[in-house]
Amino acid sequence: MNRVQVNVIGAGLAGCECAYKLANAGIKVKLYEMKPVKKSEAHKSDDFAELVCSNSLKSENITNACGLLKKEMEILESLFIEAAYLARVNAGQALAVDRDKFSKYITDKIKSNKNIEIIYQEVENLEELDGISVIATGPLTSSKLMENISKLIGNESLYFYDAAAPIIEADSIDMNIAYEMDRYSNEDGGDYINLPMNKQEYLKFYNELINAKMANRHEFDNIKLFEGCMPIEEMAKRGEKTLVFGPLKPVGLDNPKTHEKNYAVVQLRPENSKKTMYNMVGFQTSLSFPEQKRVFSMIPGLENANFIRYGVMHKNTYINGGKLLDSNFCLKNNNNIYFAGQISGVEGYVESAASGLMVAVSIIERLKGNSIKFPDNTMLGSLANYISTENKNYQPMNANFGIIRPLELKIKDKKLKYEKLANIAIDSIEKLKKNLE
Ligand SMILES: Cc1cc2nc3c(=O)[nH]c(=O)nc-3n(C[C@H](O)[C@H](O)[C@H](O)COP(=O)(O)OP(=O)(O)OC[C@H]3O[C@@H](n4cnc5c(N)ncnc54)[C@H](O)[C@@H]3O)c2cc1C
Known part of the structure; x- marks a missing residue:
């Protein structure tokens, strides 16, 4: 796959995860990042993969949906998870990190990867990029690129303010x-x-x-x-x-x-x-x-x-994935354009990185001539399913047990139910990993 090149736009949580996975599969990546030349209102650090607000990556327990998602990502050798464990700080049940250490670890890994070329530039026009592009510019995507994206997908498919109910x-x-x-x-x-x-x-x-x-x-x-x-x-x-x-x-x-x-x-x-x-x-x-x-x-x-x-009310740019994306986060009407991270309709740090991982795996398989669908009995697959299913109330979605394929036999005890769902999901991801090898 040496001759193939993929553009990843945005070296945030999703972009870094995606670029690193692609590069480790031997794919040349051009990673575009507008920092430090230009920063959004929330980004402060010059490093990549910045945690813009809380330093918590939520629970580690697999009976918690985000805990299960992290476990699935770990099985698939996620850089985000590797960095999180390296930078962890004590915070009870939650996996919290030293944000500077976390971002620095990821930045160093990206910078030292010979398959990744970093281009410090604000991307304004997608048409200037050749081949496959992954848009991972986050909920605060720069306005020029946003205008360009809206031309590509149609204005009515874009949302700028998140006024969401719980x-x-x-x-x-x-x-x-x-x-x-x-x-x-x-x-x-x-x-x-x-x-x-x-x-x-x-x-x-x-x-x-x-x-x-x-x-x-x-x-x-x-x-x-x-x-x-x-x-x-x-x-x-x-x-x-x-x-x-x-x-x-x-x-x-x-x-x-x-x-x-x-x-x-x-x-x-x-x-x-x-x-x-x-x-x-x-x-x-x-x-x-x-x-x-x-x-x-x-x-x-x-x-x-x-x-x-x-419920939240903040600026949050995301596309109507349900209408526009397939379950590999690829535009239905342009198979050279993928969306990853919060802009695709997932919500949260871990979910954003998880989508970057899924996009990378999908592209790797596509370049091998295979197709892939993340199983809907996993948290990864459930998010992919959610973002690609039409819904007139489409809103960014966290990992949660409400979106995973339900058990055939109902279990009343919540803890037992989540344990069962988590074990099925882990088995399923282990199998998927074997098939990918
Ligand atoms: C204010 C705020 C607070 C949040 N707090 C939390 C929280 O506490 N916990 C949580 O789980 N989630 C939180 N989120 C939601 C979400 O998880 C984060 O925004 C997360 O960083 C999204 O990851 P991402 O990879 O999609 O985008 P980002 O991590 O934002 O990465 C996008 C990258 O793209 C770059 N970029 C943007 N436009 C361009 C361009 N045109 N060309 C080149 N580069 C570009 C940016 O500089 C940035 O580095 C918050 C969101 C916001 C807006």
């Missing part, structure tokens, strides 16, 4: 309190899950909501708030009854089991066709993650809710 794992909702029903259907059963509140419960929740702590806003997060994506806490501050006449209105949602009228109802909309995850309708929010957990868990039925992803 997503909850279905199994963690207390269905003794909640009921399934669509508004005005008057029938037991329906697509939505409803969480009823009496006046006392509502007021308790309301008072905590309007006084809850916001997430730290970055200076570039000067978002103009549109009515359509007003954070729930901002809306609540307009008056005690605003939510009751808005997203929490109870009309047409009388409890079909008890026929009681409710004071307020929180609705949960299925996030996927298997109904393993639910989105909190109207709950886009700027609250800090711990505050979301604390305040939203006060809603009856969500006391033990597992938040698969929290």
Whole structure:
């Protein structure tokens, strides 16, 4: 494969992972990075693979979805994981790293690889690059390149602001309190899950909501708030009854089991066709993650809710992968262009690096004349599946057990269930690795 060359744009988490894997398979890589000449509002270091915010790579436990993802990446010899273990600092259950050590390790590995040519340049026009290109320029992709990408894929497929509501794992909702029903259907059963509140419960929740702590806003997060994506806490501050006449209105949602009228109802909309995850309708929010957990868990039925992803409001450029990408992260209408990292529709440090790894493996196999599909009983394959499946509420996705292929036989105990899913996934990745050799 010596004569083949691949362009990787962006030496962030996804770009470095992808470039390194390709280079180790004997493929020549041109890695373009605009730092240090130009830096986004969040990037500060001159090194590659910068962790722009927290230094946590989440849990290491394989019964945690992100822990399982890391394990799968480790099996596939990920540079990101190698660096994380080398740079780890003590942080209880989580794998946290010394960010400078982590980035330096990856930067040194990239710089010393003879198959990687580093070009310090902002890429503005993809048409100037020959052959296969991987766009791994992240959620803060430079605006000139973004304009060029939007011409390529069409404006309507691009999103700039992430105003996302939290997503909850279905199994963690207390269905003794909640009921399934669509508004005005008057029938037991329906697509939505409803969480009823009496006046006392509502007021308790309301008072905590309007006084809850916001997430730290970055200076570039000067978002103009549109009515359509007003954070729930901002809306609540307009008056005690605003939510009751808005997203929490109870009309047409009388409890079909008890026929009681409710004071307020929180609705949960299925996030996927298997109904393993639910989105909190109207709950886009700027609250800090711990505050979301604390305040939203006060809603009856969500006391033990597992938040698969929290709500966010920040600048976050990503493409509508479900419409545009295949499960190898390749554009459906241009097989020379791949997307990796947050811009593809995965969410998070580990997930971004994981997508870079998958893109590299796909390209390596393609150049050998093979095709590959990461199995949907693995966390890697589930992310690939998610980003390439059409969904009218398409939003970046973290690793979570709601997207993995469910077990044929249901297991009620959550820990046992995750253990079983994790063991199946690990087996599956081990087999895949053997096939790739
Ligand atoms: C403010 C902020 C905070 C976040 N905090 C967290 C967190 O705490 N935990 C978490 O798990 N996730 C977090 N994320 C989400 C996400 O995981 C990170 O953004 C992650 O770094 C994405 O990896 P990436 O490889 O896709 O992009 P990046 O790591 O951002 O890498 C992209 C690279 O491309 C370069 N680049 C951009 N445009 C061009 C161009 N035109 N030409 C050449 N190079 C270019 C950039 O300089 C950068 O080095 C955060 C995101 C943001 C925006």
